[in-house]
Amino acid sequence: MMLFIFISFISSTLHRGDDPYAILGVSRDATMQEIRSAFRKIAFDHHPDRHKGDEESYKIWLRANDAYDLLTDPQSKLRYDQYGTVSDDDYNQQNQNQNSHYYSNHYYQNYQTSRNYQTSENYENTKPKYTAPLVTQQLFPYLARDGSEWIIFVSQNFDCPKCPKQQEIWDELANEIKDYVKVGRLDATQAPDLIEKLGVTTLPQFLSVKMINTEKQEYKVKKIGNHFKSKENAVSAVFKHWKSSIKTINDYHSFENWLNKNSNKVHVIEISNEKKISIHFRYSASKLRKNAIFGSVQTSSISNFQKE
Secondary structure, eight states: OOOOOOOOOOOOSOOTTOOHHHHHTOOTTOOHHHHHHHHHHHHHHTOTTTSTTOHHHHHHHHHHHHHHHHHHSHHHHHHHHHHOOOSHHHHHHHHHHHTGGGSOHHHHHHHHHHGGGOOHHHHHHHSOOOOOOBOOTTTHHHHTTTOOOEEEEEEOSSSOTTHHHHHHHHHHHHHHHTTTSEEEEEETTTOHHHHHHTTOOSSSEEEEEEEEETTTTEEEEEEEESOOSSHHHHHHHHHHHTTOOEEEOOSHHHHHHHHHTTTTSEEEEEEESSSSOOHHHHHHHHHSTTTEEEEEEEGGGGGGGOOO
């Protein structure tokens, strides 16, 4: 049996208008070493163990931690430097406001008429959705220099009929995988040199990108796809790229065959009441595929597991 433990973290103390650089006392062009040094000093000076019962010092310590977390996370730092946003909700709200002029007068009038009668269900349908950060060709080499994999969506705002629909699917995909891989989108018109380096010839395009040479800014690029019918199709393509393999087990016979396969490897199984295999389990299957094999069972099929 596999036990999944989910840990909830305290929400960030940073709010719209806060400046993480100012909180740490560094300039906007500070190096990562300067940021770390400034954080260590504040963390030491205001550590709760040194100021027990001092609520103000504790708040300074908390805010320094949150500012440091933001500035040492490439995507969060990029968002703040570009848009001044300190959280996903802040960024999504700003993004929604910036694009509000695209809404038609008809939509606006209908919204104004109905907003006082809006149900919680309607709110769920209209609340801001996750939008992956826009990455520029100037910043991307800096963000990718550690060799981490990025899943990138490349598009442009004109002369690309498929781009709007694929953008919607991309945002849904990015929201699903952002906890496991770095995600970003590129505007082909704003990053022509980078697009050429990545070998993009058609739009839109979903890519896996890793920097393999920082001096020459060379990348290892794999194409994931250019057109998906749904988020589910896009998710499947990403996990196919990651070589994630999970056996769906429906009865005792298939379970026994699965157990007898690769007996030298650890067998990991997920039992779930969901019809779809969880993203976390699929990611685990991709990362541990050399040492383990994975299977999935739906609770609805448990009755089929009686030994004949």
